[in-house]
Amino acid sequence: xxxxxxxxxxxLSLKNPVLVASGTFGYGEEYKGLVDINKLGAIITKTIxxxxxxxxxxxxxxxxxxxxxxxxxxxxxxxxTFIKEKLSFLKTLKTAFIVSIAGYxxxxxxxxxxxxxxxxxxxxxxxxxCPNIEYRKGKLNFSQDAKSTYAVVRQVKKSTRLTIxxxxxxxxxxxxxxxxxxxxxxxxxxxxxxxLLGMAVNIxxxxxxxxxxxxxxxxxxxxxxxxxxxxxxxxxxxxPLVGMGGIMxxxxxxxxxxxxxxxxxxxxxxxxNPEASLEIIGGIKxxxxxxxxxxxxxLIGTLKCPTRN
Amino acid sequence: MKKAKIxxxxxxxxxxxxxxxxxxxxxxxxxxxPGQFVHIKCSDNNTPLLRRPFSIYSVxxxxxxxxxxxxxxxxxxxxxxxxxxxNFLDIIGPIxxxxxxxxxxxxxxxxxxxxxxxxxxxxxxxxxxLAKSKIPACxxxxxxxxxxxxxxxxxxxxxxxxxxxxxxxxxxxxxxxxIATEDGSLGFRGIVTDLLRKELITHNSSLITGIYxxxxxxMLQEVSKIAKxxxxxxxxxLEELIACGVGVCLGCAVNTxxxxxxxCKDGPVFNSDExxxx
Numbered sequence: 365x366x367x368x369x370x371x372x373x374x375x376l377s378l379k380n381p382v383l384v385a386s387g388t389f390g391y392g393e394e395y396k397g398l399v400d401i402n403k404l405g406a407i408i409t410k411t412i413x414x415x416x417x418x419x420x421x422x423x424x425x426x427x428x429x430x431x432x433x434x435x436x437x438x439x440x441x442x443x444x445t446f447i448k449e450k451l452s453f454l455k456t457l458k459t460a461f462i463v464s465i466a467g468y469x470x471x472x473x474x475x476x477x478x479x480x481x482x483x484x485x486x487x488x489x490x491x492x493x494c495p496n497i498e499y500r501k502g503k504l505n506f507s508q509d510a511k512s513t514y515a516v517v518r519q520v521k522k523s524t525r526l527t528i529x530x531x532x533x534x535x536x537x538x539x540x541x542x543x544x545x546x547x548x549x550x551x552x553x554x555x556x557x558x559x560l561l562g563m564a565v566n567i568x569x570x571x572x573x574x575x576x577x578x579x580x581x582x583x584x585x586x587x588x589x590x591x592x593x594x595x596x597x598x599x600x601x602x603x604p605l606v607g608m609g610g611i612m613x614x615x616x617x618x619x620x621x622x623x624x625x626x627x628x629x630x631x632x633x634x635x636x637n638p639e640a641s642l643e644i645i646g647g648i649k650x651x652x653x654x655x656x657x658x659x660x661x662x663l664i665g666t667l668k669c670p671t672r673n
Numbered sequence: 674m675k676k677a678k679i680x681x682x683x684x685x686x687x688x689x690x691x692x693x694x695x696x697x698x699x700x701x702x703x704x705x706x707p708g709q710f711v712h713i714k715c716s717d718n719n720t721p722l723l724r725r726p727f728s729i730y731s732v733x734x735x736x737x738x739x740x741x742x743x744x745x746x747x748x749x750x751x752x753x754x755x756x757x758x759x760n761f762l763d764i765i766g767p768i769x770x771x772x773x774x775x776x777x778x779x780x781x782x783x784x785x786x787x788x789x790x791x792x793x794x795x796x797x798x799x800x801x802x803l804a805k806s807k808i809p810a811c812x813x814x815x816x817x818x819x820x821x822x823x824x825x826x827x828x829x830x831x832x833x834x835x836x837x838x839x840x841x842x843x844x845x846x847x848x849x850x851x852i853a854t855e856d857g858s859l860g861f862r863g864i865v866t867d868l869l870r871k872e873l874i875t876h877n878s879s880l881i882t883g884i885y886x887x888x889x890x891x892m893l894q895e896v897s898k899i900a901k902x903x904x905x906x907x908x909x910x911l912e913e914l915i916a917c918g919v920g921v922c923l924g925c926a927v928n929t930x931x932x933x934x935x936x937c938k939d940g941p942v943f944n945s946d947e948x949x950x951x
Contacts, residue, residue, distance in 0.1 A: 390921035
């Protein structure tokens with residue numbers, strides 16, 4: 365039985381639904397000797413900004429039960445160095461790549477997106493949800509407010525023809541409202557969740573474990589939250605969803621697909637097992653064979669829900 | 674750097690709380706340099722989640738094995754200590770920059786190795802390579818002074834006598850070993866950096882090729898300060914919580930004069946004058 369794993373995200377055709385999440389796979393080249401990158405559905409790069417960013421004060425990570433906190437602070441080499449030094453490798457790949465971008469204003473987002481489009485990039489992920497930087501003084505990050513989400517996505521949509529994936533924060537009251545705003549603004553897809561804002565304390569020194577005090581929680585600990593949000597978003601928008609948050613194996617990935625994700629992102633698992641995403645692709649195929657599913661698309665959002673009281 | 678599942682040859686307690694693990698890896702035994710580390714998945718599940726970095730303590734190219742020394746401290750090292758001969762070990766390595774020791778090393782020139790606690794591990798490996806590199810350098814500038822015999826000086830500091838590791842390994846390599854214990858149960862009473870200060874009074878610092886150090890961060894900071902005062906080049910092996918080990922997560926950043934650097938990729942060994950200790 366032939367199995368079809370291909371999915372479409374905006375104008376991007378992916379050979380399979382397994383992506384590697386932003387910030388967990390560098391710009392691809394770093395994993396060249398460890399992973400057969402061309403087998404991945406797509407790479408989402410580490411977020412880049414117009415100008416280089418030094419990142420946050422160490423310590424930047426802390427381990428927590430079934431998870432990790434990070435406060436990297438979007439350290440990156442800036443768009444021009446990215447274009448000069450990182451982009452050519454990504455272009456040699458026989459798999460899709462999506463450039464994650466961030467800015468402090470909607471204009472910065474669109475300027476960066478346009479610059480990348482001119483360099484031959486086909487898709488961007490708008491990181492409007494990093495919990496570790498202050499996008500605008502004293503304000504919430506863009507994705508914590510429906511109007512700001514709309515404004516950023518709209519601005520990029522107006523200025524480019526790129527496939528736009530908008531990355532959403534779980535640190536919100538109502539994910540459907542934000543998801544709808546991004547869809548209305550013209551986002552081709554949504555990716556969720558970014559990390560959950562958290563912290564950890566050393567009780568001997570009474571100091572936070574992270575140099576930036578708070579950080580974003582990822583790993584298996586956040587999976588139930590991510591799954592719930594995918595399901596809620598799936599019930600509110602029609603655009604495809606890239607589900608991520610604590611996926612460690614194929615079973616986790618399939619839960620996301622059943623709950624509504626058209627594709628899934630592997631994040632923290634890459635740190636523990638660089639080949640996690642490849643193993644997950646294999647596991648999804650096996651599940652499909654066992655359950656006589658020919659096309660992965662027919663599995664998306666097939667959750668059978670009991671009636672709630 | 675490779676990821677592999679390798680077989681454990683032995684894994685036993687040296688003395689509480691220290692363990693020694695040997696495992697088969699042709700690849701690591703051939704490629705590893707002193708100061709590099711292996712990144713080990715200690716658990717078979719998500720608890721603890723992250724890999725743990727361990728400095729390579731020795732390699733045997735003939736047997737195709739390598740060894741690590743580790744202190745059983747938390748959940749990860751506890752699980753590691755329970756692994757048995759023939760069990761598989763999930764590793765990524767060798768990782769990192771390692772010590773650079775290509776400085777001409779003549780008999781009259783003296784490297785000093787300063788270890789705190791389990792920090793001896795990478796320094797044994799370094800001492801072995803330094804001891805080997807002694808012979809060709811003797812034909813250089815210092816050949817005429819061959820009789821002025823000097824050895825690699827190793828300073829080991831611990832809280833108490835029973836925690837001293839590798840004294841005999843260093844001696845076997847022909848090193849001059851001096852001990853500092855905080856309780857005075859053996860050797861110099863006090864911390865190892867005070868012993869270093871004392872030693873530098875008796876040695877001509879212009880003959881010292883370099884200080885190589887591994888241990889707790891406050892110790893390394895002090896070693897670095899002493900090295901600067903004596904104008905001696907100094908390399909330190911830093912430790913941080915390391916997530917990916919390949920330079921993508923940017924989690925193990927240390928502040929340096931040229932911006933943030935990564936312990937896993939740019940280190941773990943750094944020139945001490947590069948580090949902003951703060």
